[in-house]
Amino acid sequence: MEDEGDMPVKDDSKRPLIGVIDDGTKTVRFVIYEAERSEELTSYQLDKTEIQPQEGWWEQDPLEIIHHIKVCAEQAIGQLTELGYSKEDLVTLGITNQRETTIAWDKLTGEPLHPAIGWNDIRTDSTVDAILAKVPDRNKNHLKNICGLPISPYFSALKMRWLKDNVKAVRRASRDKRLLFGTVDSWIIWNLTGGVQGGLHITDVTNASRTLLMNLETLNWDPMLCRLFGIHRDCLAQIRSSSEVYGVVNNGSILDGIRISGILGNQQSALVGQNCLLAGQAKNTYRSGCFLLYNTGTRRVQSTHGLLTTVAYKLGPNAPAVYALEGSIAVAGGAMKFLRDNLKLIKDITKDTEHIAGQVFSTGDVYFVPAFSGLYAPYWRKDARGIICGLTSFTTKNHVIRAALEAVCFQTRDILEAMNKDCGMPLSKLHVDGKMTSNDLLMQLQSDLIGIPVLRAQSWDMSALGVAVIAGDSTGVWSCEKWRRHATATDTFLPTATDDDRDARYTKWKMAVQRSLGWATTKKSIAMTGQTKRKGSMVHNIQSFDNTSRKNSVLDENQTESRKNSLASTNSSRGTSLYEYTNGESSKDNSLLEYSMETDKHVTPSIDNRMQSFEYSEDGVNAYEELLKYSARKFSVYVPSKPRKPEHTILDDADYFNAKKECDYGMCQCCDVEKKVLTNWKSIEEIIENDPEIIFDSDDNPIIVEPVHESNDDSIQELSNVFKVIYNKLTHTNLT
Ligand SMILES: Nc1ncnc2c1ncn2[C@@H]1O[C@H](COP(=O)(O)OP(=O)(O)O)[C@@H](O)[C@H]1O
Numbered sequence: 127m128e129d130e131g132d133m134p135v136k137d138d139s140k141r142p143l144i145g146v147i148d149d150g151t152k153t154v155r156f157v158i159y160e161a162e163r164s165e166e167l168t169s170y171q172l173d174k175t176e177i178q179p180q181e182g183w184w185e186q187d188p189l190e191i192i193h194h195i196k197v198c199a200e201q202a203i204g205q206l207t208e209l210g211y212s213k214e215d216l217v218t219l220g221i222t223n224q225r226e227t228t229i230a231w232d233k234l235t236g237e238p239l240h241p242a243i244g245w246n247d248i249r250t251d252s253t254v255d256a257i258l259a260k261v262p263d264r265n266k267n268h269l270k271n272i273c274g275l276p277i278s279p280y281f282s283a284l285k286m287r288w289l290k291d292n293v294k295a296v297r298r299a300s301r302d303k304r305l306l307f308g309t310v311d312s313w314i315i316w317n318l319t320g321g322v323q324g325g326l327h328i329t330d331v332t333n334a335s336r337t338l339l340m341n342l343e344t345l346n347w348d349p350m351l352c353r354l355f356g357i358h359r360d361c362l363a364q365i366r367s368s369s370e371v372y373g374v375v376n377n378g379s380i381l382d383g384i385r386i387s388g389i390l391g392n393q394q395s396a397l398v399g400q401n402c403l404l405a406g407q408a409k410n411t412y413r414s415g416c417f418l419l420y421n422t423g424t425r426r427v428q429s430t431h432g433l434l435t436t437v438a439y440k441l442g443p444n445a446p447a448v449y450a451l452e453g454s455i456a457v458a459g460g461a462m463k464f465l466r467d468n469l470k471l472i473k474d475i476t477k478d479t480e481h482i483a484g485q486v487f488s489t490g491d492v493y494f495v496p497a498f499s500g501l502y503a504p505y506w507r508k509d510a511r512g513i514i515c516g517l518t519s520f521t522t523k524n525h526v527i528r529a530a531l532e533a534v535c536f537q538t539r540d541i542l543e544a545m546n547k548d549c550g551m552p553l554s555k556l557h558v559d560g561k562m563t564s565n566d567l568l569m570q571l572q573s574d575l576i577g578i579p580v581l582r583a584q585s586w587d588m589s590a591l592g593v594a595v596i597a598g599d600s601t602g603v604w605s606c607e608k609w610r611r612h613a614t615a616t617d618t619f620l621p622t623a624t625d626d627d628r629d630a631r632y633t634k635w636k637m638a639v640q641r642s643l644g645w646a647t648t649k650k651s652i653a654m655t656g657q658t659k660r661k662g663s664m665v666h667n668i669q670s671f672d673n674t675s676r677k678n679s680v681l682d683e684n685q686t687e688s689r690k691n692s693l694a695s696t697n698s699s700r701g702t703s704l705y706e707y708t709n710g711e712s713s714k715d716n717s718l719l720e721y722s723m724e725t726d727k728h729v730t731p732s733i734d735n736r737m738q739s740f741e742y743s744e745d746g747v748n749a750y751e752e753l754l755k756y757s758a759r760k761f762s763v764y765v766p767s768k769p770r771k772p773e774h775t776i777l778d779d780a781d782y783f784n785a786k787k788e789c790d791y792g793m794c795q796c797c798d799v800e801k802k803v804l805t806n807w808k809s810i811e812e813i814i815e816n817d818p819e820i821i822f823d824s825d826d827n828p829i830i831v832e833p834v835h836e837s838n839d840d841s842i843q844e845l846s847n848v849f850k851v852i853y854n855k856l857t858h859t860n861l862t
């Protein structure tokens with residue numbers, strides 16, 4: 127323990143209350159704090175339904191999030207009377223959320239157009255490749271100087287792009303200007319503030335800084351990035367500061383009439399909760415993933431060692447943004463769930479993990495790299511996959527579980543090494559929080575493996591606390607300035623291992639990481655994945671929460687099956703499928719739009735029956751289907767009728783949302799365009815030669831190049847050759 131003397135002294139006075147909505151990956155919580163007291167007064171939480179329709183896909187039901195918020199708020203507020211408070215004492219709300227998770231919805235009906243795509247979902251793998259194909263040297267760090275992030279499936283722009291490419295309803299909504307995109311904070315606020323009746327479409331700088339679309343300097347959506355990812359700015363939320371009064375709840379819930387005055391992504395919120403408000407302070411939060419944030423003050427430090435530059439907070443519309451360097455680890459506590467649910471090595475994570483791993487004194491030289499969906503910082507390798515290595519005939523489950531705990535510690539050391547190189551000054555202590563830190567063995571291992579003291583916060587949930595402080599600050603009931611001076615009580619773990627031992631083990635860890643890289647580069651056959659057998663079995667029965675009737679309806683698994691394993695949640699009151707999804711479906715119905723100059727209409731593709739020459743490739747994948755899937759979206763042309771304006775007028779966010787126009791990159795109404803798509807095979811060959819960009823029109827309609835084909839056999843021959851070239855290029859294989 128340290129700094130106990132500075133702990134806030136409880137008195138009997140009644141203080142204003144601050145409510146926090148904390149939407150995590152696995153749970154929704156509603157927490158209530160008394161102003162200026164860091165202990166929770168009361169809270170309620172509900173688990174979310176886990177939806178994993180395919181390997182690497184992680185989805186959530188957006189309506190369930192809203193439903194859970196209402197229930198949790200009712201339950202938590204219900205407990206207030208017993209504590210001598212009433213709902214009227216709740217003066218304001220803060221929202222903290224899992225970041226990057228992306229939702230598309232219809233602004234006229236309020237319906238989500240697809241399940242939320244989770245931050246850890248890796249379905250956008252090929253979308254990433256397509257974007258990389260458009261940047262010099264396919265350099266994943268090409269955009270880092272603008273937005274601080276590498277091009278990775280982790281970030282929201284890729285998920286938005288995927289939704290536009292693969293979900294018919296999203297494309298239609300985009301075309302009809304009904305589409306709204308948002309991270310979870312935006313979805314929650316839009317619903318809380320009225321939804322279809324004037325709900326606010328806003329986000330805060332910390333969440334926006336996780337999209338790959340925000341410029342870290344202007345703190346606005348960057349026109350070049352929007353264009354690169356083909357995301358129209360009208361679909362995006364207005365970017366606001368993290369601490370200001372945005373609006374009032376108006377959704378017929380128990381929260382009606384309460385102000386919303388703080389928004390922070392959950393890792394940034396933990397940074398505030400841990401009181402790391404000065405440059406040079408850092409915290410590490412251990413939950414499903416693990417996120418180390420290092421406050422760099424108003425300086426944007428550009429990492430050259432694999433870390434992200436992100437916004438830490440902006441305490442008011444006129445306050446400067448404070449930035450952080452972040453090391454993100456995709457799998458931390460998630461590995462424990464894997465050991466429990468997949469390998470059945472443990473029954474109860476909290477009770478068993480520490481106990482079982484503590485029965486052995488070391489891992490017996492076993493290393494576990496839990497790269498289930500690739501490796502995040504500092505490697506950013508989406509081709510990595512999990513490995514357990516160093517097994518001998520003496521290895522027991524105790525060693526494997528201990529190795530899984532050590533993996534979290536080694537990954538943290540990876541981040542600290544990178545941070546030291548970027549900042550030039552090693553951390554002297556590490557503040558930690560998150561549910562996983564209740565594991566004393568993990569904490570001791572962490573300190574041993576990084577060689578500095580580990581200071582555990584006394585409450586595991588710093589995320590809810592952080593946003594409570596800033597929501598209180600903007601409404602005058604809690605002061606950030608006071609909070610900065612407040613000292614937090616901690617449990618301290620000191621290193622016991624020697625430097626030599628620590629370094630030898632770290633070297634072995636690096637060797638294990640090397641072995642995990644590149645695993646996912648070669649295509650798997652269906653027999654390898656067991657995908658056919660598993661279809662449907664991985665889809666949990668989910669209940670969809672209807673926005674208006676709030677009736678639950680159970681997902682029809684057969685329907686899910688017919689939708690190629692994607693969640694197709696049904697809305698009982700309408701009896702129709704809520705989510706339409708086209709990826710992998712027959713190309714006949716994929717509405718990939720061919721554009722005909724003569725008719726000026728979109729027409730159904732007519733080339734499918736001429737493509738019979740394509741056969742199933744060795745691993746059972748139909749080359750023709752693959753081909754259409756890729757080529758249709760990638761080989762589109764877009765020719766503006768008038769030249770682009772030579773100068774870009776970049777309006778700031780407020781101007782943009784007031785004027786609703788933007789004279790840049792043909793993305794606004796005033797830059798009307800004419801589409802010219804007539805071309806011939808020669809120009810298609812040229813397009814292929816020049817490694818085309820994915821270009822979408824201003825409404826984001828993908829347009830297939832309409833070939834001028836002669837009606838003789840040669841053209842058929844030529845057609846397949848052309849597509850073979852495309853196919854070979856895209857898959858780096860040699861289809862002959
Ligand atoms: N005592 C423990 N030892 C090891 N891992 C733990 C322990 N308690 C919780 N965890 C892990 O920590 C994670 C807790 O996640 P949680 O805080 O619910 O956040 P999230 O929203 O990220 O899922 C889970 O993945 C769980 O496996």
Ligand SMILES: O=P(O)(O)OC[C@H](O)CO
Nearest residue numbers: 150151224225245413414
């Ligand atoms: O899994 P959570 O809820 O700790 O949050 C995840 C992070 O915000 C992802 O960036």
